[in-house]
Every structure is written in C-alpha cells, then in structure tokens.
Amino acid sequence: MPDRPLYLVAGPDRGDDLLNWSPDEALPELTRRGRTPFTISEGISWLLQQPDKLEPNRCFMCIGSRLTNAGGRLDARTPAIWISGGTGRDGKDRKDAPKVGWCWAGNRHTWLGFGSTTGRIA
Template sequence: MPASSASPAAVATSPPVPATALPPLPDQAERLVALGVAATAGLPDAAVRAAAHDLAASAPPGALLVVDPALAPPSVLAPHLRLPDRDGEKEGFVVVDMADVDRFAPLDGLTVPDGALYVVTDVDRGDDLASWSPDEALPEITRRGRTPLTLAEGIHWALQAPQVVERNHCYMTIGSRLRRADGRLDARTPAIWISNGTGRDGRERRGAPKVGWCWAGNRHTWLGFASAAGRVGLPA
C-alpha cells in the first residue's frame, strides 16, 4: 500500500486538552456514582444522573458538578482523591492538624445554591495569582467578577480531573473559611496540593493528593487561587 503523500503540516490534529478540562456533566455523575460519593451522600444513583441531566440543560459547557457538602463533607471526599505515582496510586488525605476541616464554611456573601447538587461554571486554577497571599488574592478575584471556590468544590474538581493537581501548580480554595467563636476568621485558608511525604504526612504518603491549609497572609509560588464565574442550581 503506498505511503500517504500528505505532509505532516497537512495532517489535521486535535488541540491538546487543557489540564483543567472537565468531562460532560452526565459523565461526572457517573464518576460520582462509581467512586461511591453518591452513596455516601445518601443520594440514589438515578437521582444524581437525573440532576446532572437537568443541570446540563442550563449550565454552560465545562461546568463542574458538586454535591452539597452537608451531604458529602471534605473529610469524606478527600480519601476518594487519587494521583498516579511510580509506586501506584496514592489515596488523598486531610492533614492531621485540620481535624476541623468540615467546619470550614462559605465566606459571608458567597451564595451556594440550595439542593443536593449544583454546578460551578468556568473553573480556573488561578495560576496567574501564584505568589499572592490569600488576603491579596480575594479582592482581586472579586474585582474580576469571579468567585473563589469552596474547599468542597475544589475537591470535586480534583475528583473529576485529577490532572488539575499538578506538582508546582496546585491551588487554594479560599471560598471556605472557619469563623471562630469570637466572630473573627481563623487565619487558616484551605488548599489542595501534593504531599512530599515529610513531617506528619508520613513517607508512605509522598505523592498523595493532600487537603491542607496555609496562613491567610502567606505567599506560595506553587499555589494558585481556584475560582469560578458562578454557580447554578437545579430549577425550582
């Protein structure tokens, strides 16, 4: 059979898929079912699939499906995170000094739709804000007309697109903060990155996806600030 005469430049190629790309909402629903997140949240598989179908009718392409954290809190979601590693996939975890992770709630003024499931639109890892502190990044995100991701939303993103958690390119989720008994915000801001297996993480967790925190006034070259254009709930 003769070889093709087409030059390499003439051969059509597909553009590379961005690391932050998300599958269609029905596929995301199937992943939540397969991971056991739906069952953990007490949601019938059919209900998750139906919600994804209904949300797909009103949400723009590339939206992220999220389960209400009251049903599937971060402490429950984190162990479902996985990243490839030369020693095999490593299970996600929450750092030991964040036992109160599920008490981190949306910032005042950040509205999450009612209902068991909703979507977040146009998610972005915020790489351009690396080396900013959370205190500096929040007003900039707001100035851009965007909203910071909550921790639960950030974990859902990594569940659906594990490649978004990339060494030296991870992200904070400053839409979630803990309010102390005195009414002031706790100085910790949650983030998702990759463990180096040092300290209390343990050597066996090197390469594992990690839910941790950073101080609100500190800067990190390898942490962006995840944000979205908005949130869409199920029709009433």
C-alpha cells in the same frame, strides 16, 4: 451558594496567575475579576472529575471555605489542596499523594494558586 445539595460550577480555574499571592491579597482580586473562590467541596469535586488539574507545584487554595470567627472576621486558616512532597509528618510513603489541609491567610506560596469559578448554576 445555591440552596440545594447539587449544583454546577462554571468556569473552574486553579488560579495559576495568582501563585505567590496570599489569601488576603487574592480574595479582593478574585472579586474584582467577578470570580468566586472555591469551597473545599468544590475543589475536591472538580479534581474528582479532572484529576490532572492537580500537579506538583500547581495546586490551589479554597478560600471560599474560610471560617468566620465569633467577631465576624475570617479565620486565619485557609483550606488548600496540594500534592504532598513526602516530607515531615507526611512521611516518605506519602510522596506525590494529594493532600487536603490549610495554610495561614497571610502566607504566600509559589506553588499555590486560588481555585475559583465564574458562577454557580442551580
């Protein structure tokens, strides 16, 4: 990432073609394509500019914000942004609300792609 507080993300994509992939599977594929996964800040910033990019059943993970543990391995928790179904702890009042949370790195979700960029311009 650029070493400055503000930069431009080029070619943002929510990764619909990677729906139902796990983060562990998606990262090598994004790298092979020459794409860089979104950080959670980049995903939120993109949605603030283009809120229509977040739709029910078409949401995305931000695997560029996975933490590295003390052993140098990626943490199993993977940040994601999605539309709440208003179930569980969300509650009925939160139905259709945007949500920031995390999923497990080995899990697949039919409704979560992988946000990525073709580059960052300082």
